[in-house]
Amino acid sequence: xxxxxxxxxxxxxxxxxxxxxxxxxxxxxxxxxxxxxxxxxxxxxxxxxxxxxxxxxxxxxxxxxxxxxxxxxxxxxxxxxxxxxxxxxxxxxxxxxxxxx
Amino acid sequence: xxxxxxxxxxxxxxxxxxxxxxxxxxxxxxxxxxxxxxxxxxxxxxxxxxxxxxxxxxxxxxxxxxxxxxxxxxxxxxxxxxxxxxxxxxxxxxxxxxxxxxxxxxxxxxxxxxxxxxxxxxxxxxxxxxxxxxxxxxxxxxxxxxxxxxxxxxxxxxxxxxxxxxxxxxxxxxxxxxxxxxxxxxxxxxxxxxxxxxxxxxxxxxxxxxxxxxxxxxxxxxxxxxxxxxxxxxxxxxxxxxxxxxxxxxxxxxxxxxxxxxxxxxxxxxxxxxxxxxxxxxxxxxxxxxxxxxxxxxxxxxxxxxxxxxxxxxxxxxxxxxxxxxxxxxxxxxxxxxxxxxxxxxxxxxxxxxxxxxxxxxxxxxxxxxxxxxxxxxxxxxxxxxxxxxxxxxxxxxxxxxxxx
Numbered sequence: 173x174x175x176x177x178x179x180x181x182x183x184x185x186x187x188x189x190x191x192x193x194x195x196x197x198x199x200x201x202x203x204x205x206x207x208x209x210x211x212x213x214x215x216x217x218x219x220x221x222x223x224x225x226x227x228x229x230x231x232x233x234x235x236x237x238x239x240x241x242x243x244x245x246x247x248x249x250x251x252x253x254x255x256x257x258x259x260x261x262x263x264x265x266x267x268x269x270x271x272x273x
Numbered sequence: 274x275x276x277x278x279x280x281x282x283x284x285x286x287x288x289x290x291x292x293x294x295x296x297x298x299x300x301x302x303x304x305x306x307x308x309x310x311x312x313x314x315x316x317x318x319x320x321x322x323x324x325x326x327x328x329x330x331x332x333x334x335x336x337x338x339x340x341x342x343x344x345x346x347x348x349x350x351x352x353x354x355x356x357x358x359x360x361x362x363x364x365x366x367x368x369x370x371x372x373x374x375x376x377x378x379x380x381x382x383x384x385x386x387x388x389x390x391x392x393x394x395x396x397x398x399x400x401x402x403x404x405x406x407x408x409x410x411x412x413x414x415x416x417x418x419x420x421x422x423x424x425x426x427x428x429x430x431x432x433x434x435x436x437x438x439x440x441x442x443x444x445x446x447x448x449x450x451x452x453x454x455x456x457x458x459x460x461x462x463x464x465x466x467x468x469x470x471x472x473x474x475x476x477x478x479x480x481x482x483x484x485x486x487x488x489x490x491x492x493x494x495x496x497x498x499x500x501x502x503x504x505x506x507x508x509x510x511x512x513x514x515x516x517x518x519x520x521x522x523x524x525x526x527x528x529x530x531x532x533x534x535x536x537x538x539x540x541x542x543x544x545x546x547x548x549x550x551x552x553x554x555x556x557x558x559x560x561x562x563x564x565x566x567x568x569x570x571x572x573x574x575x576x577x578x579x580x581x582x583x584x585x586x587x588x589x590x591x592x593x594x595x596x597x598x599x600x601x602x603x604x605x606x607x608x609x610x611x612x613x614x615x616x617x618x619x620x621x622x623x624x625x626x627x628x629x630x631x632x633x634x635x636x637x638x639x640x641x642x643x644x645x646x647x648x649x650x651x652x653x654x655x656x657x658x659x660x661x662x663x664x665x666x667x668x669x670x671x672x673x674x675x676x677x678x
Contacts, residue, residue, distance in 0.1 A: 179673075192673055232655045232668060234678075247669050266348070266650035266678075267313050268320025 173200040181247070182210040185217040189229045189250030195243040203244065205229065206252020227253030227260070234264035274640040276303025281464060284360075284367040285309060285344070286351070286384060288317040290446040291417060291480060292373035292401035293340040294453030299460065300343030301633040301642040307363060307657060308341060308648065312350040312678050315650040316341070333628045334647075336445060338620065340453070342630065343645035345653035348678025351382050355676045360384065361392040362661050368467075369460055371399045377412050386475055397463045398475045401456050405479040417480050421448025425484025430491060430502040452483040454634070514562070514569035515541060515594065525582035526599035527589070535559035537594035538569075544588050545576035615641030622646055651678035 176196035183190045184205035191210065203210050207222025229235070229246045236243050237256045243264065244254060254261040281304040283296050293316065296306040310316050318337050350356040364370055370389050372379065379385040379400075386398045400406065403415025404424075415424075422428050422442045431440040442448065459476045467473055485492060488502075495502040511517060515531035515538070531537040535558065539551035550556055550572065555565040562569060577585065582598060589596050600608065606617045606629070618632045618641055632641040654677055658668045671677045 192669075194673065194675075231665065232672065234672070245669065245672055264678075266310070266315030266319050269314055269317065271317060271321050 173202045175200050176203070176242070181213050183213055183215075183217070183248075184229075184250050184252050185209065185211045185215075186219050186221045187229075187250030187252040188248060189246065189252055189254075190248035191229075191235075191254070192245045192247055193243075194234065194245050195241060197237075197239070197241040201242065201256050202258075203242070203254065203256045204258075205250065205254050207255075208252075221252055225253045225255060225260075226251055229254060230263075235261035236264045237261055240267075274302075274642045275637040276642075277637050278461075279303035281305070281369065282367040283307070283369040283371055283460075284363050285371045286360075287371060287373040287401070289321075289373070289416075290318065290336070290340040290449035291452045292371060292456065293318070293344075294446070294450055295399075295401065295456035295460065296344065296369075296371055297340050297342045297644070298453060298457040298633050301644050302635075302637070306344040307367070307653075308344045308346045309351070309360065309363075310346055310348050310650060310678075312348045312356070312675065315346075315348065319650065332626050333622055335628055335630070338628065338644075338647045339446070339450075339630055341647035342620070344648055345657060346648035346651055347654045347657045348651035350676050351384065353674075353676050355671060355674070357383060359658070359661070359671075359677070361388070363657070364389050364396055365393045366661075367393065367396060368464065369397045369399060371401070371456075371460070373401045375402065375412050375414060376406065390473070395467065395471075395473050397460065397467060397473050399456060399460055399463070400475070400477050401452065402477070402479045404481045406477050415480055417446065417448030417452065417484075418442055420480035421452065421484035421487075425481055425488060426492065426495075426502065427484055427488050430488065431504055433504055433507060448480055448484060448487075451487060452478060452480055455483050455486070512563065512566050514566050514573055517570060517573070518599065519574055519577035521577055521582045521585055522579055523581040527577060527582065527585050527596060528599055529594065529596045531594035531596075535562050537592075538562055540592050540594055541573070544592050545573065547572070547576065618643055620644060620646060623649065654678055 176193050178193050178196055180193045181190065185208040186206040189205045207225040208219050211217060228251050229249050231246055231249045233246050234243055235246065235254045237259065242256050244261065278299050283299060283304050283306045285293065285296050285306055286309045287293050300306045318340065321336065349359055351360060372384065389396055389398055403420040404410040404413060428439045456478045459478055463474045463476050491502040513534045515529050515534040518526050518528040520526055538556055542548050542550035554561065556562045556569055586598060605611060611617055616632055617629055620628050620630050623646060630644055655668055658677065
C-alpha cells in the first residue's frame with residue numbers, strides 16, 4: 173500500500189510496463205501490474221507475471237478505477253495488466269454529461 | 274460506389290447531429306474526417322439518452338453512429354494553448370473546417386475564420402448555427418426542435434385549430450439530418466469553387482434557414498396569400514377524390530395522389546371492383562368528376578374500408594396511378610424498394626455488434642455508400658498526433674498535461 177502522487181513515474185516489477193500517475197486517491201492504494209506491486213523507476217524488479225493479470229498495457233492509454241479517483245497513464249507498454257486494490261483497471265473512456273431529448 | 278470525396282480532409286469541432294452528420298455524409302462518400310472532441314467528455318452526443326429510450330445502456334449508440342460514421346476521433350483541450358496549436362497544425366493539413374460553435378465561442382476559443390485562415394489560407398470555413406450569423410439571436414444556441422421546427426413555422430403549420438398542443442417533430446434529429454445534408458451540399462459547392470478559382474469561401478447553414486427552405490413551397494404560398502399556413506381541416510376533401518388517404522378494413526391507410534384524376538378514374542374503378550364507375554356520367558369527365566368529387570370520395574372510402582391493406586397492395590400493384598401504403602419505420606426499412614436500392618445498410622461496431630443505418634440518399638454510380646462505424650472516443654488520437662509529426666514522448670507529455678485525451 174502506498175499513498176500515490178500525481179506526476180510520479182512507476183514501473184512494473186514483472187514486465188516492461190511503465191506508467192505515470194495522473195490522478196491519485198487520497199487514501200493509500202496498492203497498484204499492481206502483472207500481479208506484482210509497481211515499483212519506483214530506479215528499483216529492481218523481479219518475480220513472474222501472474223497468470224490472471226496478463227491482459228497487457230497499451231502505450232498512451234489512460235487506466236482508471238471504478239471510483240474514477242485513480243488515473244494512470246501508460247508510458248511504456250508491457251504484458252501485465254494493471255489493477256488497484258486487486259481490481260483490474262479499465263481504459264478510460266469519455267465522461268459524457270448526462271442529457272436527454 | 275465512386276468515392277467522390279476521396280482525398281478531401283475535414284476537421285470538425287462540433288457536437289450533436291446537425292453539423293457532425295454533414296461530415297458523416299462526406300465520410301460516406303470518401304472524405305477523411307477528423308473529429309475533435311472535448312478532451313474529457315467527448316461529443317455531447319455520447320451522453321445523450323433519447324426520448325426515454327435507455328440508449329446509454331445499449332451496446333450500440335445508433336444516434337452517435339448516424340452522425341459520426343466513418344470518422345476519426347481526437348480528444349483535445351481547445352482551451353489550452355498547446356491544444357489550440359495542435360488544432361492549427363491539423364487545420365493546415367485540411368481542406369475544410371466545420372463547426373457548430375456559436376460566434377462568441379469561436380472567437381473566445383480562437384477558432385474563428387481569421388485564426389484558422391492564418392494557419393491555412395485555403396481552408397473552407399463552415400458554420401452550422403441555430404439562427405444564422407447575423408441578427409439579434411446569432412449568438413443563441415438552438416436545436417432542430419426549436420429553430421427548425423418551431424421557429425421556422427413548421428410546427429404551427431401542422432397544428433389543427435382544435436389541437437390543444439403543438440405537434441413535435443416526428444423523431445430525433447429530423448431537422449438536423451436534412452440540415453446536415455444541406456451543409457454537405459454547401460461544402461461540396463465550396464470545394465468545387467475553390468478548385469476552379471482558388472478561392473476559399475465561408476459557408477453558413479442554420480437550422481432556421483433549413484426549416485424555412487424545407488417549408489419553402491408553403492411559405493411562398495403563405496406570403497402570397499398573406500395568411501399563416503395551416504393544415505387542411507380534418508374533414509377536408511381535396512376536391513380530387515384521387516388525392517386522398519383511405520382507411521382499410523384492418524385500420525391501415527392507402528394514400529393516393531393522382532393529380533390528373535380523370536385519367537386515373539377508370540383504373541381506380543377497376544381496382545375497387547366497380548368498373549362501371551368509369552362510364553358513370555357523374556364521374557366520366559374531368560369536369561363532372563370534379564363536380565361530384567364528394568360522391569366519388571365516399572365511394573372510394575366505402576370500398577377501401579371493405580378489404581384489408583394486404584389485399585389493396587395486390588389490387589393496386591397493376592394500377593398505373595400514383596399511390597403508397599402508409600408505412601411505419603420498420604415497414605419502410607423492409608420495403609422492397611428500400612432493399613433493392615440499398616437505402617438501409619448493415620453496419621457493425623468494432624466488436625462486431627450489428628446494427629442498421631439509413632445510407633446517404635445520394636448514390637454515385639449506382640451503388641449505396643457503405644458507412645464506416647463511429648469512432649470510440651479519442652480512438653485515433655495517438656495516430657493523428659503521430660501523423661502530425663509528434664513523437665511518443667511529445668504525445669505523452671500532452672497527455673500528462675491533459676491537453677489530449
